[in-house]
Amino acid sequence: MTRYEKLAQTLRRQIQSQVWLPGDKLPSLRESCKQSGLSLMTVLQAYQLLESQGEIVARPQSGYYVAARPSPLPHASGEKKLHFTEQVDINDSIFEILQATKDPHIIPFGSAFPDPTLFPQQRLARSLASAVRKMSPHAAMANLPPGNDDLRRSIAQRYAQCAMEVAPDEIVITSGAMESLSLSLQAVTEPGDWIAIESPAFYGVLQAIERRKLKAVAIPTDVRDGMDLDSLQQALDQYPIKACWLMPNFQNPLGCTMPKERKQQLVTMLQHKQVALIEDDVYSELFFGGDRPMPAKAFPGSNTILHCSSFSKCLAPGFRVGWVAAGQYAGKIQRLQLMSTLSASVPTQLALADFMQQGGYDTHLRRLRRQLEQRQLAMHRAIVDSFPAGVTVSQPQGGYFLWLDLGDTVLASKVYQRALAKGISVAPGNMFSASEQFNHCMRINSSFEWNESSQQAIAVLATLVRECAGEG
Secondary structure (H helix, E strand, O other), X not given: OOHHHHHHHHHHHHHHOOOOXXXXXXXXXXXXXXXXXXXXXXXXXXXXXXXXXXOEEEEOXXXXXXXXXXXXXXOOOOOOOOEEEOOOOXXXXXXXHHHXXXXXXXXXOOOOOOOHHHOOHHHHHHHHHHHHHHOOOOHHHHOOOXXXXXXXXHHHHHHHHOOOOOOHHHEEEEOHHXXXXXXXXXXXXXXXXXXXXXXXXXXXXXXXXXXXXXXXXXXXXXXXXXXXXXXXXXXXXXXXXXXXXXXXXXXXOOOOOOOHHHHHHHHHHHHHHOOEEEEEOOOOOOEOOOOOOOOHHHOOOHHHEEEEEEOOOOOOHHHOOEEEEOHHHHHHHHHHHHOOOOOOOHHHHHHHHHHXXXXXXXXXXXXXXXXXXXXXXXXXXXXXXXXXXXXXXXXXXXXXXXXXXXXXXXXXXXXXXHHHHOOEEOEEHHHHOOOOOOOOEEEEEOOOOOOHHHHHHHHHHHHHHHXXXXXX
16 A cells, blocks of 8 residues: 555544544645655645545635535435426415514524625625716616626626536526526416426425416425436326426525436436426535536527526625526517516616626635535534434535425424524425425525524424424
């Protein structure tokens, strides 16, 4: 065994015996040289070996860290069953839960939004002030759909960095991602049409279906690999589905990411059936590790994919600026927008265009990803240590949501009510389905600063879960 292999073996034993925990920073290369008496090249080879084996991860300009260890959350088990409904009626319950997260005295584990302190507020404010000063009297007309030229060009350039050819003319700027998703749904469906969705699904999907008076087929979605494509094929064969709405990267609420080969299979399958794909991709910039996961839009057949995203989760939550790369539907999306909201806010479009042109976006994203990963690891560790042994928790490689399965005897809605009385919000599983199949699950937001209050809140939730389990 070579010297670097011996050092790698020593570090691996230390990680396995929990000398170093997931998320811990390892000694720097120079520190390891001093401790081991080995050369810098030997230590570097050892670290690179451990990195190639998935034991540690390198972070630019920061060092090497112990890689996250996924918890033993099983794949979806049992019979894979399609759930369909001709009427989705969920808005009232979602409204009540979301209202609770607005209270500043509530610990917002149930929030759908990332910690607002993570974003470059001062730089954004300067860009907004500069944009307003420079805004011409004709700016409102000049930035009607499809939106500001400079901003659409900046977005197209980011697609190009992912080896995706998306022309600025294909991009329509919207008032947040929800408008881009709603307009996309309106562009490809009529009231009474069938749409395939994930199960569990982002509650915004359920609200949009209710408003649009559509019928839904809920496709089983795995906490690791995303939507089950065999079940989707079954649905495509049985129902006259017009569109499929899904979130292939860091899905809300599960946090799952569909593997690359399954994304290609999905695109091919939908193209064969001439079914439009509405791709909600708002979390893909929030990846942990070295590579951003590719969207479905990156694969051949993308002209019938309406790729929706926004700056709300990664840069400027309050600006409410999103977009859709709409392929062949771009013109229709523009006309629909003109008949509804007219356009996205002009000052915020100009401010984001200024921010993107000034540079520094990638530096901000690297810092944001690092903070989100560290906070997720801290919360995940606390849940594993505090909650009953039967509870399972996901550990996504991006985003900021953890999905907990509390066990069949625990009603998450009961935990939610009792937690709210103690000043803690969570998102119970019934928010994410028109059926009752996720009543024993809940979603927790891990983006907020990990401190003593957070730790105490997790301990309170663990106690409440034990109480509810005891009551059956």
